[in-house]
Amino acid sequence: MDLGPDPLALDRQVCFALSVASRSVIAIYRPLLEPHGLTHPQYLVLLALWESSPRSVGELGRTLRHEPATLSPMLKRLEALGYVTRRRARADERQLEVELTEAGRALRAEAEKIPYEVVETLGMSLAELESLHKALSRVLAATDR
Amino acid sequence: MDLGPDPLALDRQVCFALSVASRSVIAIYRPLLEPHGLTHPQYLVLLALWESSPRSVGELGRTLRHEPATLSPMLKRLEALGYVTRRRARADERQLEVELTEAGRALRAEAEKIPYEVVETLGMSLAELESLHKALSRVLAATDR
DNA sequence: CACTAACATTTAGTACGCTAACTATTAGGG
C-alpha cells in the first residue's frame, strides 16, 4: 500500500473530510429544526420512530448506531419536549417502550418539507447525493465487520 | 425536485449516513490514538500543526472549520499533554501562538503509521477512498457558500 | 427454588461542538 509522500496531509484525510462534512450538513438542519425545538440527533430518533413506534432503547440504538448511554438522556429530552413517551414494557420490565405522542406523530407532516429544503440549500444534484450515499454505505459496511 | 414516496426514510438520509460514517471511522482511530493520550479532534489539530507551526487559534479554526470556542479548551488539553505550547504573540497580544513542543514534533514519526493502519482496518480500496474524498469535498464546497 | 449469569437501561465522568456573552487588545476616525 502506498499513501504517497505525505500520508498525514490534512487535506487528504478522509476522516477529516467526513467529520467536517457531517458537521456542515448538520448545520444546514439547525435553523430548520430549531423552530420545533429539535437537534439533529433528536430528529434522527424521530425518523426512526416514524418508521416504527413504539420501540425499545436497544432497538433504537441498533438502528441509529448509538450507545444506549447516548440515547437515554436524549429520549428524556424528547419526552420533555412532548414528542415521545417513555414507559417500562409490561412483558419485560427491563425494556423501555419509547412511543410517539400525538404531537410527535403530527410533527411528521411538518418535517416532510425538511429534506427538500436541505437538498435545495446544499445545491447538489440528486444523482450526486445518491452516489455519496452509496459511498458512505460502503464505509458503514466496512466498519461493521 | 422529487425525493420519492418517503423523503423521511432513515436509510435514505445522507445526513444520517454522514454522521454514522463519521463516528464509525473515528472509532477506528480511537485505539490507535489512545496510547498517545489523544482524541481524534486533537489528532487533527496536530495534523494542522505538523503542516505549519506556530499558528494562531483563528488560523487553526479556519483550517479545521472549528469555532474558536471549540479549539480553546482543546488546545489547553494538548498543552497539558505536553504536545503544544500556548503563548500570546508579541506583535499582537490578542493572538495566541500555538506551537508544537519537541514531544509534539517527535510524535509525527509515530503517527505516520496510523493512516496505513486505518486504511487496512477499513478494508476499502484506495480508489474508493479517493472517490469518497472527492464527493465529500463537493459537499464542503456546497456548504461553504 | 435459590443462585448466578445474561440482559436492558441508567448514571458518572470526560471531551467535543455549538451559540451567546464577556474580556482584552488593537485600529481608525473625528
Add this chain to the structure above:
DNA sequence: CCCTAATAGTTAGCGTACTAAATGTTAGTG
C-alpha cells in the same frame, strides 16, 4: 489623542457521544 468599533480568545451553558460502572430484571442451571 480619545473614543469607538473591530478583532482574538475565553468562559458559560447546553446537548451529544463515548467508556465504565451501577441498578434492576429476567432466564437458566443445579
